[in-house]
Amino acid sequence: MLATATPTVKLHVGFIPEEAACCKAVDSSLAMFWGLVERLHHAAQQHEPIHQVENTIFRNLLEMGHDLLQAFLTLSGDGDSGPTLTVLGDGPNDPPRALPRLDQSRRRPYLSIFGPVEIERIGYGHGALEAAPLDARLHLPRRQYSYLFQQWLGLFTVDDSHAEAIKKLETILGVKVSVRASEDLNREQACDVEPFESHLPTPDAMEEGPILVVTADCKGVPLVRSALPPEETPDPPLPALANQRRGKGEKANKKKMAAVGAVYTIEPFVRTIDEVINEVMREQAAQRRPKPTHKRVRAELLVGKVGLFIWLADEVIRRNPTAAKPVVFLSDGERALHDRQSEYLPENTICILDLFHVMERLWKAAWCFFDETSQKREAHAWVEKELRMLLEGKVSYVVSGLRQMATKRGLSGERRKTIREVTGYFERNRTRMKYDKYLAAGYPIGSGVVEGACRHLVKDRMERAGMRWHPDGAQAMLNLRATYLNEEWDRFWGYHIVQENDRLYGRLGKTG
Secondary structure (H helix, E strand, O other): OOOOOOOOOOOOOOOOHHHHHHHHHHHHHHHHHHHHHHHHHHHHHOOOOHHHHHHHHHHHHHHHHHHHHHHHHHHOOOOOOOOEEEEOOOOOOOOOEEEEEOOOOEEEEEEEOOEEEEEEEOOEOOOOOOEOHHHHHHOOOOOOEOHHHHHHHHHHHOOOOHHHHHHHHHHHHOOOOOHHHHHHHHHHHHOOHHHHHHOOOOOOHHHOOOEEEEEEEEEEEEEOHHHOOOOOOOOOOOOHHHOOOOOOOOOHHHEEEEEEEEEEEEOOOOOOHHHHHHHHHHOOOOOOOOOOEEEEEEEEOOOHHHHHHHHHHHHHHHHOOOOOOOEEEEEOOOHHHHHHHHHHOOOOOEEEEOHHHHHHHHHHHHHHHOOOOOOHHHHHHHHHHHHHHHHOOOHHHHHHHHHHHHHHOOOOHHHHHHHHHHHHHHHHOHHHOOHHHHHHHOOOOOOHHHHHHHHHHHHHHHOOOOOOEOHHHHHHHHHHHHHHHOOOHHHHHHHHHHHHHHHHHHHHHOOO
16 A cells, blocks of 8 residues: 655755755655655545546656756756856957856746746846856757757657647647747758768668669649749659649649659669569569668758759768669659769669659550550550560560551540650660669669658658648758658757757857
8 A cells, every 4th residue: 555644855955045945846846746646546546547547647747847847957056157257259260258247147938848947047248148157058949948849849740730740749748839939940950950961970881782772753842822933933843644643723833843862772682574563563562572771861842953962972972982882773754863863973873764654654555545444454464565575675666566556546636645755755764774684683673762752751741731831941841851751860859959059159168
């Protein structure tokens, strides 16, 4: 049976007022703890549901945490460093400055995961507050929101709208912020993503696969109308089948294309043509398929394809410094992507046309020759036959066969135009369709990784109902979401806090 008495645990009370105030806060927390023990005892006697007890414990722990945090702040003092405080000059060549102590202490709000507190500290400056030693000692953030609160809020915002993320965190902690504040925090945090990535260690060579794969694609991000001036010319769209159809009433000029890329290494995966056909036509995926290793994704909206390929090129150099691994570039047939590839990736890069985009063209052609309602079986057999020839490297046979078939069937209008588009697509990408050689070498021939990146990184977060983005806010979210999907979230936050602390208090720290 739990004790019914409330023990009194006292800390040593010294002569310093701060110690007395700390003991008072600790005693309050201890009283709350033993009160909680009593409530648990009563709950057990009354056979209360465990979920209610769980909630009671959690809420009380939050209150206790608030008291203990206040005790810590009390023990930390007010940061009084004497009549003057020496800080570095404003410029690198400026001498140190001596700031006088201000007459009155200054308060600043601090929103912790336990709730709001106020921090009272001594400030220094000429009339206005220019430095507060306690801020630097406690590593206080730029804004009132604690780093832990920011990190938890960020975990929700990278996966949900700001309003929904705030609502969820409020449900858990009972602490609320504005949508505007959450958006501003995202922008500020995202500024450290790019320098953070430049400091990432290279993956262990023993963990890497022998083939380095680079993939790229594009995905639209809906922007607010004011961010798309009438004279703006958007990026050329992907081929029709590579994009999902726009919804009714949705206009093309509401979106800007983000360039999405992924880099990973993988083991060779040698397959027969029959195995590939079974996978793409009958959805019988091979059980022995290797998994990508150290996959990293990124999306560039503001600087587009050039910015993406600069990052891809840097990743290739980092992860293949001796050029010992073959580099495979997988993408659809968009010319702009291949122009950037030839400009930024190694000259001997093996360029492969994504097989799933090829399949989409084959099916598009099939419905020019067969009825979609009554000839599905015949169309399926025809697509499988054409696919087999393409996998055997017989692109010319497929192109000439399509043209002859269109002439014999007397196709005209839209159907004839479709066949011309499909054959033109195959001819333009002929050098990237040597599937017989790719399969023999064990190279990947499908860009499922970047398609998944387009969906997980961009679509799942950026294209929810009613969402319209400002370009800088969209790029900030893409940067943070990529960091999360790359499983670098905790490391990024450690880096961000160090950088932010240096920006805020570097002048104080370097003077000792």
